[in-house]
Amino acid sequence: MYKVMIRDNMSPVAKEILEATGRIEVVVDNDKATSDPDVLAGLIGEFDGLAVRSGTKVTKALLESAPNLKVIGRAGIGVDNIDLEAATRKGIVVMNAPGGNTVTTGEHTISMMMALARNIPQATASLRAGKWEKKKLGGVEITGKTLGIVGLGHIGRVVAERARGLRMKVIAFDPYVSQEAAAKMDVRLVRYEELLATSDFITLHVPRLKETVNMINAETLAQMKPGVRLINCSRGEVIHLDDLYEALESGHVAGAAIDVFPKEPPDASLPIMQHPKVIFTPHLGASTGEAQVNVARMIAEQMTGYLLDGVITNAVNFPSVSMEEMARLRPYLTLAEKMGAMMGQLVRSVHDVTIDYCGEVATLATRPVTHALLKGLLGAFTHKPINYVNARAIAAEKGIGIRETVSQSEEAFSSLIKLKLEGTDEKPDEIWGTIYEKKYPRFIRIGDVYLDAIPEGAMIVIQNIDKPGVIGHVGTVLGCHNINIGRFQLGRREDHAVCLVNIDTPADEAVLEEIRSLPIILSVRQVDLG
Ligand SMILES: NC(=O)C1=CN([C@@H]2O[C@H](COP(=O)(O)OP(=O)(O)OC[C@H]3O[C@@H](n4cnc5c(N)ncnc54)[C@H](O)[C@@H]3O)[C@@H](O)[C@H]2O)C=CC1
Numbered sequence: 001m002y003k004v005m006i007r008d009n010m011s012p013v014a015k016e017i018l019e020a021t022g023r024i025e026v027v028v029d030n031d032k033a034t035s036d037p038d039v040l041a042g043l044i045g046e047f048d049g050l051a052v053r054s055g056t057k058v059t060k061a062l063l064e065s066a067p068n069l070k071v072i073g074r075a076g077i078g079v080d081n082i083d084l085e086a087a088t089r090k091g092i093v094v095m096n097a098p099g100g101n102t103v104t105t106g107e108h109t110i111s112m113m114m115a116l117a118r119n120i121p122q123a124t125a126s127l128r129a130g131k132w133e134k135k136k137l138g139g140v141e142i143t144g145k146t147l148g149i150v151g152l153g154h155i156g157r158v159v160a161e162r163a164r165g166l167r168m169k170v171i172a173f174d175p176y177v178s179q180e181a182a183a184k185m186d187v188r189l190v191r192y193e194e195l196l197a198t199s200d201f202i203t204l205h206v207p208r209l210k211e212t213v214n215m216i217n218a219e220t221l222a223q224m225k226p227g228v229r230l231i232n233c234s235r236g237e238v239i240h241l242d243d244l245y246e247a248l249e250s251g252h253v254a255g256a257a258i259d260v261f262p263k264e265p266p267d268a269s270l271p272i273m274q275h276p277k278v279i280f281t282p283h284l285g286a287s288t289g290e291a292q293v294n295v296a297r298m299i300a301e302q303m304t305g306y307l308l309d310g311v312i313t314n315a316v317n318f319p320s321v322s323m324e325e326m327a328r329l330r331p332y333l334t335l336a337e338k339m340g341a342m343m344g345q346l347v348r349s350v351h352d353v354t355i356d357y358c359g360e361v362a363t364l365a366t367r368p369v370t371h372a373l374l375k376g377l378l379g380a381f382t383h384k385p386i387n388y389v390n391a392r393a394i395a396a397e398k399g400i401g402i403r404e405t406v407s408q409s410e411e412a413f414s415s416l417i418k419l420k421l422e423g424t425d426e427k428p429d430e431i432w433g434t435i436y437e438k439k440y441p442r443f444i445r446i447g448d449v450y451l452d453a454i455p456e457g458a459m460i461v462i463q464n465i466d467k468p469g470v471i472g473h474v475g476t477v478l479g480c481h482n483i484n485i486g487r488f489q490l491g492r493r494e495d496h497a498v499c500l501v502n503i504d505t506p507a508d509e510a511v512l513e514e515i516r517s518l519p520i521i522l523s524v525r526q527v528d529l530g
């Protein structure tokens, strides 16, 4: 018998499905006290599976106390309450339930927008207080208004479709969705600045990422149209709440509807919590009976499949590759992921990609290698930890075309992977990589410049005119800031050159700016290749 713990008030359907197998014993524990990771650590030891929503934090320390744990099921989308790295390192498969609560969260967003436009929560409170405030509580129409959607993913798309039905003009900003994909939804893709300046309502549907944390702040709020109304049913950290409070106080922002908070539950004494122009729900985006049944059913079926038959579905941290294949593929998976990660961090948007496999690698199963490359490339801009299984589907959703060729021609190397980004004006748009001595990954060409670089850790990528002074200047700037150079590789072609500098500690923006100060430096970017 396997043992699974179900937490966080999950729909009973999960228990029914797991128990119906006759081979899984289920313990349902909705006790608030046991959601403290320290307390849970004392209970988790005997369990093979753990099914959670967002209420349970699955920390590294908790996982250390879970020697039998094989699978964690998240009945929902965001897995930011689970330490994925620790789970992966422990060989625990983490699964989520994509799509199960998408419609419900989209509908909640529309409900919040309507309630905000017509002051419905405030009117309810006013009537309960015995008042009749028709003048004070007047609202705005949404017909003909512009809705700006930030993040045109699963939920953003549902919101777009519903809003068009409500006769709104819908625009969106999402650097990783193509114009064609947006046009199919009748949505005009615009720059972020244009969305901020022209939207009457702005709704956020991005994942929590380095780039999206505090993307709504004093500066971006100031760029918004006066009288704008904001809705956030994504992740709390996306809005800087103090800055929003100031913008509400000044009257620049007319109102906000907030479902998610940086800390949940939020501190009720925060100024924004008392603001009369803000309405709230306690992370209810996914809370409908229908969505909860959907995600509970999905996660219970997936966990059953894994525990009883070894079938992996919707895993966010596990590659679908057999052990034998893996041994030969591993160096190429590592190389490809680093090539993708390099380009994903160097360019601002991704369109189509061409991948050429030449020589020995072309004789292997290149599909997982492509997935590893896409994982690195797309990993820069989605909250769903992309894995080898889902990378291609996510690329397709974003309208990114993938062209792969295999050829036995080896050129100068026994194996070569070439990645080219198509349809971008940004440079470099191409990278080549190979494997030395069957295990060591190398970048051997960036753009049209050949070099020989070990892809690891923090690296500064410099494009410059090939004139004297660059190496000395870079070395001096880094030295002055006590940043040790591990390796310095450079290559040149005609009048231009590329330097790849491995540094022991990441440089901050001011240091990069100092390197840029030399006129012959064309560009300086820092990447993290893990
Ligand atoms: N309130 C709630 O109860 C729920 C909240 N969520 C949250 O909603 C959010 C969206 O979920 P999904 O639509 O399923 O995710 P998704 O991954 O399908 O869509 C996210 C979109 O954001 C885009 N994006 C990434 N970085 C961006 C940036 N810097 N600027 C603009 N766009 C960017 C991505 O390209 C992607 O298209 C997530 O944060 C998720 O955790 C999801 C379900 C329920």
Ligand SMILES: O=C(O)CCC(=O)C(=O)O
Binding pocket: 053, 054, 075, 076, 077, 078, 079, 101, 283, 285, 286, 287
């Ligand atoms: O389970 C919940 O209520 C939260 C859902 C959510 O935020 C998600 O699926 O990302």
